[in-house]
Amino acid sequence: MAYQKITGDVLAQITAIVGDAYVISGGQDMQRYSHDETEDLRYYPEVVVKPNTPEQVATLLKLCNDHLIPVTPRGAGTGLSGGALPVMGGLLISMERFNNIIQIDEANLQATVEPGVITQVFMDAVAEKGLLYPVDPASKGSCFIGGNVSHGSGGPRVVKYGTIREYILNLQVVLPNGEMIWTGANTLKYASGYNLTQLFIGSEGTLGIVTKIVVKLIPAPTQSALMLASFSTNDDGCAAVSAIFRAGIVPSALEFMERRGVEWVIAHNNIVFDLRDDVNAFLLIEVDGNNMDTIFGDCDKINTVLEEFNCKDVLFADTAAQKEELWRMRRIMGESVKSNSVYKEEDTVVPRAALPQLIKGIKDVGSRYGFESVCYGHAGDGNLHVNIIKGGMSDEDWNTKLKDGIREIFELTVSLGGTISGEHGIGLVQKEFMPLKYSELHLRLMRGIKTVFDPNGIMNPGKMIPPSPLKGE
Amino acid sequence: MAYQKITGDVLAQITAIVGDAYVISGGQDMQRYSHDETEDLRYYPEVVVKPNTPEQVATLLKLCNDHLIPVTPRGAGTGLSGGALPVMGGLLISMERFNNIIQIDEANLQATVEPGVITQVFMDAVAEKGLLYPVDPASKGSCFIGGNVSHGSGGPRVVKYGTIREYILNLQVVLPNGEMIWTGANTLKYASGYNLTQLFIGSEGTLGIVTKIVVKLIPAPTQSALMLASFSTNDDGCAAVSAIFRAGIVPSALEFMERRGVEWVIAHNNIVFDLRDDVNAFLLIEVDGNNMDTIFGDCDKINTVLEEFNCKDVLFADTAAQKEELWRMRRIMGESVKSNSVYKEEDTVVPRAALPQLIKGIKDVGSRYGFESVCYGHAGDGNLHVNIIKGGMSDEDWNTKLKDGIREIFELTVSLGGTISGEHGIGLVQKEFMPLKYSELHLRLMRGIKTVFDPNGIMNPGKMIPPSPLKGE
Structure with missing residues (x-):
């Protein structure tokens, strides 16, 4: 696609649409729009604009469409796949003022x-x-x-x-x-x-x-209970996940954390937690509803299942503060890893019973390629976030060989009936792995749909769908 | 689209793909494939074929695609919008042997x-x-x-x-x-x-x-309770629906039936039911879960809500047989009406609080156009099935003027924030009403998507999307 640059004339039209105060075309303020939460990637747009009505968005898009200017829509910039990175330059449309x-x-x-x-x-x-x-x-x-x-x-x-x-x-x-x-x-x-x-x-x-x-x-359910179960192996923890559903319980959350993640949280945050030596995996299990008797009954059934999977210990949160502390440990895990290391995060998802195989496979790949990984995520959905940590890996291995390791992780995921991303999206960084999951025919259908809506290809170019091998992008 | 007829040569190829026993190209057996459950509509395909492997389906579709032969896929033929009617002739692919x-x-x-x-x-x-x-x-x-x-x-x-x-x-x-x-x-x-x-x-x-x-x-939940609440007006019955959710209860079913529907069922089926004179609307309400105490607690809360809406009476099903009988009354309502009258069925859906307005509006349209209607459906979803009965309407009015009345019903539905169909689909009979809901731009997007998957337009032609006003179909 022969995209055009934003000329002075077009910039003037953009400014006329939204007003001076809502256009950035250079300087320090540009920086925050050059990245999201994906690794340390940075791409600068030519212009940032902050409309606040659908009509302004419409006029901006028509302008860019007429001038073949690439458009990157941006929310809060918290994405983990690089979807909001303006990789082709052009206009970045920040939706921050649509906040009603x-x-x-x-x-x-x-x-x-x-x-x-x-x-x-x-x-x-x-x-x-x-x-x-x-x-x-x-x-x-x-x-x-x-x-x-x-x-x-x-x-x-x-x-x-x-x-x-x-x-x-x-x-x-x-x-x-x-x-x-x-x-x-x-x-x-x-x-x-x-x-x-x-x-x-x-x-x-x-x-x-x-x-x-x-x-x-x-x-909204009015009541809930939260328990943290610990296991000596990832295998036991993961295997218990399927069994809980088989016991007829649908928890309102069923999260997996491996030991290394908890260690990382303890090391970098103000969290007090007694991490036993013989424990290597955790499940954080929440049950909600409107009747505490029913909830306690479900917790009892869950306990029975956990025992079958060699559960070491179950910590039951007694107070709202304890619940919040356990949830905080889970929620800041990603942040703890990312704030304190060079990392890449992958978002794998498989049928839930395949989780033990997935984790084992990821660790195997890690030992072959020489990286440590911290795994945690939504085990009840078979959705595992994999934080790959650079650690002692050489810059060269990190920048070149690692990609093959990531490819192996995704190949494993797909072979287990899973897919490339459960909830983080494809964006920029997973795009190249799409052919592991999809045939060229399948990708062609996606490209066809894209063309129906966006014949000039101005919307978030360079994302999600890899270019056709026939004609380049 | 310049569709082709199935020639003797193509028929021979079809027969070679699936075997003699699974091809019908004439005679009495054709009849059951000429209709579904939509009114009394009949369209004959040229050939019926019954493959039983994806590979056979693939070979059949490729053959039809190469020869521009229209293909109509058919399930059980229970559709209510004419989706399985082979309106362009061609090949009807019955999926009845994919039954594993x-x-x-x-x-x-x-x-x-x-x-x-x-x-x-x-x-x-x-x-x-x-x-x-x-x-x-x-x-x-x-x-x-x-x-x-x-x-x-x-x-x-x-x-x-x-x-x-x-x-x-x-x-x-x-x-x-x-x-x-x-x-x-x-x-x-x-x-x-x-x-x-x-x-x-x-x-x-x-x-x-x-x-x-x-x-x-x-x-599967192991327990449930079922209650039938009666009201003197449709308004009260419908208004109670929203209020039940506002009380924090999510029933596992929340069905509406108007008096006329119950009368119809009683008249035409072997059902014993004491229909009081002062009752004009019913809600059938099911609550399920794993704990009867919780379920009874929910039923109590529902009862309190029902009283606020002038509920006349609540019948609580005590036995499995009673539950089944109440459900049967609801389930055979459509069948009762259809087996004993000339009818048309429309499948309206609105935000649930708009149900009273919708029913009132339908009755208004009916009195202006001179038709009776029997309304029932999934009130908890705002989804109302409207059975329009010919009754004393003249053939001419039924075949010509009625369409305007149906159009008014859909206009009302759309004006209330709803749409043409909640669950029956658009198929053949609702296709002409699509522009009431969708702009030409919107329909053009749908046509574009269709073309990406089916560039020759062989798949179920004449259904769902009205033809472009620019070039005909």
């Missing part, structure tokens, strides 16, 4: 929000009304709900409540030509043509820009 | 099934293992799971468990050119490119043919 919760409709248990609302802010607003929006990625305190939509985000409670796909009813989107549609209807059921709402979820800003989001809410 | 449950994977709570498995047969097979597949349309005893996928089917338990979209993990599909893909992965989370699984769900056979289905299962 437009309506919480208690009669229909729906809400309409703008994409730049922080996930936690939205969760708190609906919680005040006794309602639950259960899609809470670890970054919920800073990520935007629009970014969550674009990545098909999950989080720990997917295991009971489902991913964001099950909570998005309708999207207002602006297409690259500046036209606007609602993708569906504000209804719980929808059998009226191809489901464009579902197509936009997880499309990583490659089809258009989401400007309003209609969300399904559910009554 | 390939695997029930208890470790992962997944199953792999062929599309021609009867929904109830599959539900029973997983129930034997203590598992639940909760997508049970009223036709579950005869419909195929493949048809359910193609229509994005729901049923009464969507209100708690979600539609089929939340249970389909992966699909093996054959594309019109004879190539085969798996649309996704057998994982509970998936953020790896455009979600083709979700795109195929509800695509009504217009993109390709589904040959294997990977389904998510959940632990």
Whole structure:
């Protein structure tokens, strides 16, 4: 695609659309828009713009479409796959000013929000009304709900409540030509043509820009219990996961942490935890509902299962503070690793019973390539985050050979019936691995869909779909 | 599209692919493939073929694609929107021999099934293992799971468990050119490119043919309670629906029936029911779980809500037989109406709090156009089935003027934030109403997607998407 640079004339038009105060075309302020949370990658856009109405977005997109200027939409910049990196330069459209919760409709248990609302802010607003929006990625305190939509985000409670796909009813989107549609209807059921709402979820800003989001809410459970189970092996911990479901229990969270992750958290954070020598894996298990007797009954059944898998110890959180402390340990694990090492994070997902094989395989790859890894994640969903730590690896091995190791991890994931990413998306950094999962025919279908929405290829170019081997990109 | 007829030569090739016994090209046996459950519509295919392997389907599709022969895929023929009617003649591919449950994977709570498995047969097979597949349309005893996928089917338990979209993990599909893909992965989370699984769900056979289905299962709840609440007005009954959720309860079913529907059932079926004169609307409410105390607690809370909405009476089903009898009354309502009248059925869906307005509006339209209607459906989802009965309407009014009345019903539905179909699909009979909901731009996107998968337009032509106003079809 022969993209064009942003000329002085186009810049003037951009400024006229949103006003001086909301355009950045150089200087220090550019920096924060040059990276997200993906490794240490940096790419600078030519211009950053911060619209706050769908109409402004429409005018901006039409302008860029007419001038073949690449557009990168950006939420909070918390992405882990490089989806918000403006790799082709061009215009970066920051959605940070779309930060209104437009309506919480208690009669229909729906809400309409703008994409730049922080996930936690939205969760708190609906919680005040006794309602639950259960899609809470670890970054919920800073990520935007629009970014969550674009990545098909999950989080720990997917295991009971489902991913964001099950909570998005309708999207207002602006297409690259500046036209606007609602993708569906504000209804719980929808059998009226191809489901464009579902197509936009997880499309990583490659089809258009989401400007309003209609969300399904559910009554919030009033009670919960949290337990931390420890095991001497990853195998035992992982194997217990399937067995809990087989016992008829659907926990509201079922998280896996390996010993190394807990060590890392203890070393780098203000967390007091008695880490026994004979323990190598943990499951953090939450059960929720409206009746403590039922919840305790479920916990008893879980305990029985855990014993069958050689569980060493079960710590039951007695107070809200204890619960929060255990959750904090899980949530800051990624951050602890990343803030204190050079790292790469991969987001693998497999059918849940394949988790022990996956972890064992990852450790094997690590020992062959000479890297340490810290694994944790949403075991109930078979979704494992793998933090690869540079440690003593040479720069050369890190920059060249490691890629083969990552490839082996993904090959293993796919061979176990899994896929490249469960919730972090493909973005920039996983794009090259897509052919491990998809045939060229399959990728061609994806490219075809992209072209229907974005014939000029201006939307988030260089992301998600690898270029055709036939003609380059 | 300049479709071709099936020549003797092509028929010979079709026969060579599947064998003599599985081809019908004339005679009495053709009849059952000329209709589904949509009104009294009949269209004959030129040839019916019954493959039983994905490879046979692939060879058949490639043959038709090369010869521009229209292909209509058919499940059990229980559809209510004419999706399986071979309106352009051509080849009808019946999936009835794809009737194997390939695997029930208890470790992962997944199953792999062929599309021609009867929904109830599959539900029973997983129930034997203590598992639940909760997508049970009223036709579950005869419909195929493949048809359910193609229509994005729901049923009464969507209100708690979600539609089929939340249970389909992966699909093996054959594309019109004879190539085969798996649309996704057998994982509970998936953020790896455009979600083709979700795109195929509800695509009504217009993109390709589904040959294997990977389904998510959940632990089956062991207990349930069922109550039938009666109201003097539709308004009160419908208004209670939202309030039940606001009280923090998520019932496992929440069905609405109007008096006329119950009368119809009593008149035409062997059901004993004491229908009081002052009662005009009913809610059938089911709560499930694993603990009867919790369930009874929920029922108490529901009772309190019902009283606020002038509930006349609550009948609590005490035995399994009573439960089955109440459910049977609800399930045979559509059948009762249809077997004993000339009818048309529309499948409206709105945000649930808009139900009273919707019903009132439908009755208004009916009195203006002179038709009676019987309304019932999944009130918890805002999904109302409207059976329009010919009754004393003249043939001329039925065949010409009625269409305007139906259009008014859909206009009302859309104006209330709803859409044309919640779970029956668009198929043939609702196609002309699509522009009430979608702009031409939106329809153009749908046509574009169709073309990516089916450039020759052979897959289920004449369905779901109205032709472009620019060039005809």
